[in-house]
Amino acid sequence: MLAGWILRRQFHIASGLWSTQPSSVLATLRKKTGYTFANCKKALEVNNNDVVKAEAWLKEQAQSMGWTKATKLQGRQTTQGLIGVLSKNNIAAMVELNCETDFVARNEHFQTMVDTVANACLQKASEQNVAGNLVxxxxxxxxxKSLKLSDGKTLADHLALMIGTVGENASLRRALIYKSNDTLHLSSYAHPSGVAKNETQLGKFGGLVALTKTPTPEATEDLGKKLCQHIVGMHPNKLGTENDEPAKDVDDEKCLIYQEYLLDDSLLVGEVLKENGVEIVEFKRFECGEEPANSQALDSVETCQ
Structure with missing residues (x-):
């Protein structure tokens, strides 16, 4: 009988606590924030059931815990991750975000962070004037880390929050942004293809190409994507000119125009460009975890005429 009395009393106390937070208010907060029952309950308790204040409190707590977690984990190696590529109109960005394990690279929060970084880069480029054909x-x-988003927080803040969520160290590695005028077309590609977060394509490899346009936009888009696929697959290290000597062994060729075209090995890339009446102005390939041959810092800005 004593045990039954204790259970009834505990149920009565719990019911009393629950009554201070209407289920509709608690459910609303959980739906808006995605935080646990216990966290939302605590947020409402300290904010007198004010949903708006409780939501702000939860975000502040999460950010604080994220920075604490990020500080604790910052020495751990981040050799895995993703490349993200995003192109809109006359701007294209390719970014690399690293983490400790491939498991986290497949995590929804991590992939959302890659998308956030790519969009922040596009915003950065929108503020840049184009002198010449390409910047x-x-x-x-x-x-x-210092790039600011529309919410007023930096990418470093968003990264810390993501680290606190996934429980694993992560790092912002690098980004390349192209911004062109109307005479060029920008194409991007990530491999393996088919994985995306919003409009950002995700993979272990990425490629960007800036090329002159064909008479039809559809043909230019198709050719640009195929050239990106070639660059990702064949890893050329320079565009090349007619003054360059082709490699004796075609398998050793690193000059783009002398490489066998990935989608039709009966043609060289240079021949494909001539057939379509286009020129490649710039290209770049990223591989997740690689050591860049020539790392350049920002506001390292290059202008192509």
């Missing part, structure tokens, strides 16, 4: 922005880790 390139090279951003390193510190440059990326």
């Amino acid at each position: 390139q922005l090279h951003l390193d880790a510190d440059d990326l």
